[in-house]
Amino acid sequence: MRPDVVAACGPYRLVVPSTALSGGAGDRMGRGTGASLEFTDFRDYVAGDDLRHVDWRAYARTDGLKVRLFRDEVAPHLDLVLDVSASMAATEAKARATQDLAAAFVHLATRSGSRARAFAAGGDPLPTERPAPLVGPGAGDLLPRAALRLRGLRVVVSDFLVPDDPVPRLRAVAAGGAHLYVVHLLDPWELDPDLEGTTTLVDAEDGTRLDLDLVADVAARYRTRLRRLRDDVVRATRAVGGTYALVPAGDLPTMLRRALAPQRVVEPA
Amino acid sequence: MSPFAAPLGLLGLLAVPVVFLLHRLRRRLRERRVAGLFLFAPDTLSVGAGRTVSPLLRTASLWLEVAAAVALGCALALPSGDVARRAPHVVVVLDDSASMSAVAEGRAAAERGRDAVRARLDGLPRDATVTLVLTGTPPVLLVGPRAARADVGDALARWRPTRGAHDPAAALALAAELAEPGAGVWFVTDADAVDVPPRVEVLAVGRALDGAAIAGARRFRDGDVETVLLDVVAYARGPFATSVSVRVGRGDRWDEVARRAIVVSPDRPTTLTLAVPASDLDVRVALDDDPLALDGDVVLLPEPPRTVPFALAAAPATVARLGLDRLDRALDGVVASDEASAALVIADHEAPVARGVTRVVIAPAGDERDDWLGPFLLDRAHPLAAGLTLDGVVWTAGRGPLRGRGIVFAGEQALLAEETSPVGTVVRVNLDAARASVPAAADWPILWSNVVERVRTMLPGPAAVNLKLGETLAYRATPGDGDLGGWRLVAPSGASESLGDGPWWTAEPTEVGVHRLVAPRGELARFSVAFVDARESDLRDRGEGVRPSLAGGAIAVDAPVAYAGAGAWVRGLALAVLALAVADVWVLRRRPSRQGGNPA
Numbered sequence: 001m002r003p004d005v006v007a008a009c010g011p012y013r014l015v016v017p018s019t020a021l022s023g024g025a026g027d028r029m030g031r032g033t034g035a036s037l038e039f040t041d042f043r044d045y046v047a048g049d050d051l052r053h054v055d056w057r058a059y060a061r062t063d064g065l066k067v068r069l070f071r072d073e074v075a076p077h078l079d080l081v082l083d084v085s086a087s088m089a090a091t092e093a094k095a096r097a098t099q100d101l102a103a104a105f106v107h108l109a110t111r112s113g114s115r116a117r118a119f120a121a122g123g124d125p126l127p128t129e130r131p132a133p134l135v136g137p138g139a140g141d142l143l144p145r146a147a148l149r150l151r152g153l154r155v156v157v158s159d160f161l162v163p164d165d166p167v168p169r170l171r172a173v174a175a176g177g178a179h180l181y182v183v184h185l186l187d188p189w190e191l192d193p194d195l196e197g198t199t200t201l202v203d204a205e206d207g208t209r210l211d212l213d214l215v216a217d218v219a220a221r222y223r224t225r226l227r228r229l230r231d232d233v234v235r236a237t238r239a240v241g242g243t244y245a246l247v248p249a250g251d252l253p254t255m256l257r258r259a260l261a262p263q264r265v266v267e268p269a
Numbered sequence: 270m271s272p273f274a275a276p277l278g279l280l281g282l283l284a285v286p287v288v289f290l291l292h293r294l295r296r297r298l299r300e301r302r303v304a305g306l307f308l309f310a311p312d313t314l315s316v317g318a319g320r321t322v323s324p325l326l327r328t329a330s331l332w333l334e335v336a337a338a339v340a341l342g343c344a345l346a347l348p349s350g351d352v353a354r355r356a357p358h359v360v361v362v363l364d365d366s367a368s369m370s371a372v373a374e375g376r377a378a379a380e381r382g383r384d385a386v387r388a389r390l391d392g393l394p395r396d397a398t399v400t401l402v403l404t405g406t407p408p409v410l411l412v413g414p415r416a417a418r419a420d421v422g423d424a425l426a427r428w429r430p431t432r433g434a435h436d437p438a439a440a441l442a443l444a445a446e447l448a449e450p451g452a453g454v455w456f457v458t459d460a461d462a463v464d465v466p467p468r469v470e471v472l473a474v475g476r477a478l479d480g481a482a483i484a485g486a487r488r489f490r491d492g493d494v495e496t497v498l499l500d501v502v503a504y505a506r507g508p509f510a511t512s513v514s515v516r517v518g519r520g521d522r523w524d525e526v527a528r529r530a531i532v533v534s535p536d537r538p539t540t541l542t543l544a545v546p547a548s549d550l551d552v553r554v555a556l557d558d559d560p561l562a563l564d565g566d567v568v569l570l571p572e573p574p575r576t577v578p579f580a581l582a583a584a585p586a587t588v589a590r591l592g593l594d595r596l597d598r599a600l601d602g603v604v605a606s607d608e609a610s611a612a613l614v615i616a617d618h619e620a621p622v623a624r625g626v627t628r629v630v631i632a633p634a635g636d637e638r639d640d641w642l643g644p645f646l647l648d649r650a651h652p653l654a655a656g657l658t659l660d661g662v663v664w665t666a667g668r669g670p671l672r673g674r675g676i677v678f679a680g681e682q683a684l685l686a687e688e689t690s691p692v693g694t695v696v697r698v699n700l701d702a703a704r705a706s707v708p709a710a711a712d713w714p715i716l717w718s719n720v721v722e723r724v725r726t727m728l729p730g731p732a733a734v735n736l737k738l739g740e741t742l743a744y745r746a747t748p749g750d751g752d753l754g755g756w757r758l759v760a761p762s763g764a765s766e767s768l769g770d771g772p773w774w775t776a777e778p779t780e781v782g783v784h785r786l787v788a789p790r791g792e793l794a795r796f797s798v799a800f801v802d803a804r805e806s807d808l809r810d811r812g813e814g815v816r817p818s819l820a821g822g823a824i825a826v827d828a829p830v831a832y833a834g835a836g837a838w839v840r841g842l843a844l845a846v847l848a849l850a851v852a853d854v855w856v857l858r859r860r861p862s863r864q865g866g867n868p869a
Binding site: 046057088090145172187190201202203204205210218225 | 300301302303304305306307308309310311405406407433435436438439442445496498540542650651656711714739777779854
């Protein structure tokens with residue numbers, strides 16, 4: 001893992017909701033009985049039971065072997081769905097922020113004992129140890145081709161700059177998961193475009209060209225449409241019970257401190 | 270067939286002078302690469318700024334666009350009297366969850382669903398087309414899109430729903446995308462109260478049933494007797510009577526060795542202990558007369574021995590004081606060994622660790638001592654801390670740094686740490702054995718049990734052979750496994766999944782039953798996957814009936830379509846227009862950018 005990512009993530013950890021989780025042994029409460037210290041019940045020992053759960057003090061008092069039942073404690077799986085379309089590399093800052101956020105979520109999950117996997121939105125698994133190339137087509141379909149793990153945490157990082165309804169797309173990703181984080185990553189220029197006058201805008205994904213006079217009125221109407229699109233994503237996230245975070249592209253410590261922490265995606269470790 | 274005889278053809282030819290005009294009015298603007306172009310689209314520049322009139326350049330793009338305009342005009346001029354009727358289209362979403370396999374009155378819900386779909390398809394015109402979608406994450410396109418009606422029969426007959434609980438929303442969203450306006454969307458499921466989009470018609474084919482399920486099963490050997498431990502849960506409106514049968518065998522041959530009638534209380538597990546003759550064969554446990562056979566039938570494979578060989582490399586007095594001489598009697602699955610062949614070495618001094626070995630070093634850090642009464646801080650995420658409480662313990666430790674990841678702390682002093690490397694693992698216990706009360710506490714055997722189990726997971730072979738659906742299968746290569754490439758996991762259905770190169774493999778099986786791990790030199794291991802999912806086993810809230818779509822269920826059968834059945838000329842010209850447009854785009858994209866990148 002890159003040292004700068006490790007250093008930036010040091011003071012934080014993922015905010016994990018108290019929903020039904022699934023994963024390896026960890027520090028979050030799971031669904032069933034298991035190996036945590038949250039005691040639930042006693043039952044008689046039977047051959048094959050885990051010796052670690054025998055109540056030796058009760059044995060000393062009663063001469064009867066009892067097994068303590070605990071709530072399961074898990075480090076929830078984390079499946080990262082990364083929009084690798086060329087639009088995520090529309091500017092250098094946005095491309096760098098996309099790679100940094102992907103590395104940060106993988107590191108935060110791995111550090112807490114979770115198994116993290118990454119997928120291209122609508123595509124195949126991505127390697128977690130190196131940055132993914134941002135050259136794909138538009139992320140119309142977010143659900144990866146490979147199955148996501150049940151009751152795990154899911155994170156979507158995308159700019160959502162497609163004219164499709166986000167509700168079915170996010171619902172498909174959230175289905176079967178314990179919780180969905182939607183990280184809406186936009187370049188500062190995309191949030192508030194400069195008034196550059198007559199300009200040819202070139203679509204980062206398909207090269208479509210559009211001539212316009214980028215003046216105050218045009219920028220204001222653009223911001224209104226962007227706000228509606230953002231409201232749609234917020235509504236879609238709420239519909240699946242997820243957590244939404246708008247993140248202006250920047251350096252990783254700033255994104256963690258000013259965007260992800262205030263919007264309850266990460267919290268102080 | 271003159272274009273001037275058809276008004277649309279004339280309009281199409283008007284595109285030719287427009288192309289010339291546009292090529293004269295070329296724009297020279299600064300460029301910016303953006304992502305959300307559609308958000309700017311309504312503000313496209315329509316007048317003046319930056320536009321200049323330039324001499325007409327005879328470029329490839331110009332001629333391609335002129336040719337496309339001519340072809341478009343000709344295509345529009347052709348008569349369209351042979352436009353055909355659109356064939357009706359139906360998208361059927363099949364609930365692929367295991368509860369659809371529940372049997373009532375001799376027939377499974379899936380069979381009733383099949384019959385309902387077939388009966389409805391028979392009522393559609395002969396040229397109707399069908400798309401079959403299976404629910405799941407992600408959904409699966411079983412047939413189609415827009416397959417002929419005759420192609421559906423075999424696929425429906427092969428459909429065997431076995432998935433765990435999942436949300437059908439993704440499949441319904443896919444169906445909505447595949448179904449054009451006017452097409453029907455049917456959702457075949459076993460719950461009549463399911464939440465669906467307005468245009469979906471629900472065909473509920475379930476029945477409210479009482480049943481039971483095996484929530485957990487294990488087998489243990491003790492001499493000539495083997496014990497099967499079973500957790501059974503009833504999902505019923507009252508006490509549920511059934512019987513449990515235990516059979517021993519493999520493949521197609523099974524001999525019943527035990528049977529017991531039981532009455533199970535609803536919604537809480539009942540634990541059964543069944544004794545069977547010890548054998549190296551598979552043990553199959555089944556609940557009789559259960560509506561959902563999938564959750565009441567478990568195959569328990571013999572667990573391969575995963576004995577942990579350990580060696581003691583400490584002074585005899587220390588070993589006796591720590592009770593380590595009784596380790597092989599206190600814990601199952603450990604055997605004393607020499608240091609060269611041990612997977613676990615317990616020592617009182619540091620030494621280089623051999624490949625694949627875990628070395629536990631019990632020694633105080635530094636020369637000064639502290640007696641810690643607590644509070645102790647434990648890293649609960651670490652398996653070595655599982656079950657430890659350290660209540661009432663006096664831990665005498667050295668005052669100094671401890672290398673590795675800290676697991677148990679008293680204040681800032683690390684008492685237990687683990688250091689892993691590609692070679693092996695070192696666990697350091699900062700303990701003065703002569704003074705501490707830890708070896709006399711109940712936590713001491715728990716700690717050693719944790720150490721042994723952690724070492725056991727690193728032994729070669731399968732980590733576990735009896736799994737639940739959704740759990741991860743893991744296998745570490747043994748020295749005799751041969752070539753580490755070309756391994757496959759073969760599912761009970763015969764489906765084969767290629768695994769990457771070793772020496773450590775994991776997979777997440779999606780089928781219930783016995784899976785085989787196969788290498789080029791033959792079968793290496795078998796894994797049994799049991800279905801455990803309370804949401805699918807509970808059939809009490811299932812129901813049947815038809816719920817029409819809220820958007821009106823009539824399927825359009827006579828809507829006209831623009832090009833279906835039109836003449837070959839129209840299709841050829843339309844293709845030519847498309848090809849010319851693509852070529853034009855390709856030519857334009859090859860042009861070098863005027864400004865290179867984005868303005869700062």
